[in-house]
Amino acid sequence: MTPSNAASSPTSPTPPTTPSPPSRPDPTVQPVPPAVVEQVDAADSTLQNPKRAVVALGSNQGNRLETLQGAVDALADTPGMRVKAVSPVYETEPWGVEPGSQPSYFNAVVIIKTTLPPSSLLERAHAIEEAFERVRDTRWGPRTLDVDIVDYQGAVSDDPGLTLPHPRAHERAFVLVPWHDVEPGAEVAGRGAVADLLPGLGDQGVARRADLDLVLPD
Numbered sequence: 001m002t003p004s005n006a007a008s009s010p011t012s013p014t015p016p017t018t019p020s021p022p023s024r025p026d027p028t029v030q031p032v033p034p035a036v037v038e039q040v041d042a043a044d045s046t047l048q049n050p051k052r053a054v055v056a057l058g059s060n061q062g063n064r065l066e067t068l069q070g071a072v073d074a075l076a077d078t079p080g081m082r083v084k085a086v087s088p089v090y091e092t093e094p095w096g097v098e099p100g101s102q103p104s105y106f107n108a109v110v111i112i113k114t115t116l117p118p119s120s121l122l123e124r125a126h127a128i129e130e131a132f133e134r135v136r137d138t139r140w141g142p143r144t145l146d147v148d149i150v151d152y153q154g155a156v157s158d159d160p161g162l163t164l165p166h167p168r169a170h171e172r173a174f175v176l177v178p179w180h181d182v183e184p185g186a187e188v189a190g191r192g193a194v195a196d197l198l199p200g201l202g203d204q205g206v207a208r209r210a211d212l213d214l215v216l217p218d
């Protein structure tokens with residue numbers, strides 16, 4: 001056995017500890033900018049206080065029911081999100097385009113509770129659309145899946161990246177009809193009660209598909 005082996009043997013006495021030098025600030029650590037501290041604090045308070053949001057789903061390409069169910073499941077699988085209610089399924093005439101120019105949609109609305117801030121909820125909505133190979137070419141073009149944030153805890157924002165409530169929700173029966181089913185007392189912030197908005201919309205070709213159901217994940 002060499003002397004060095006002997007020194008590392010478990011039976012050898014513990015060498016005396018040398019006092020460590022006084023700690024100095026690490027020059028590689030930069031101070032956290034106040035804007036970042038503010039964002040982290042805001043995210044923190046959201047984390048302790050889940051918010052209620054309303055998400056509209058639409059599909060007019062591929063297997064529309066499977067796609068809507070996939071979107072509900074993906075929302076439910078998102079960390080920091082719980083799906084609280086899923087509306088009935090409606091078959092709806094394409095809104096905002098030439099009649100007969102696109103296949104009909106399946107639409108539904110989902111109520112969630114989430115600790116995600118609005119920007120992260122939108123990112124997640126886009127990721128779910130992409131998972132269903134949503135193509136963004138023409139405005140209001142046909143799509144496998146559309147996931148819109150209709151309302152986030154009544155917040156109002158005119159940011160074009162995320163406008164709240166959704167800027168066209170109050171004029172869309174394909175959003176308001178299923179929303180009213182799951183939340184009869186719902187309000188579109190700044191526009192009024194969904195129940196009061198609905199009669200003014202006229203017939204937009206929104207028909208309940210009582211033969212179809214979306215399942216609320218456990």
Ligand SMILES: Nc1ncnc2c1ncn2[C@@H]1O[C@H](COP(=O)(O)OP(=O)(O)OP(=O)(O)O)[C@@H](O)[C@H]1O
Nearest residue numbers: 139140146148149150160161162163164165166168
């Ligand atoms: N509340 C909102 N929900 C979803 N997207 C929004 C919202 N407000 C603004 N946007 C922005 O709108 C952009 C276009 O969204 P999208 O492609 O879903 O529009 P669209 O479904 O064709 O039309 P519409 O907005 O009329 O439903 C998105 O990239 C997003 O940043």
Ligand SMILES: Nc1nc2c(c(=O)[nH]1)N=C(CO)CN2
Nearest residue numbers: 058092093094095105140174
């Ligand atoms: N019926 C119906 N029409 C639409 C829909 C939709 O989901 N359903 N989505 C659109 C763009 O978001 C444009 N038109």
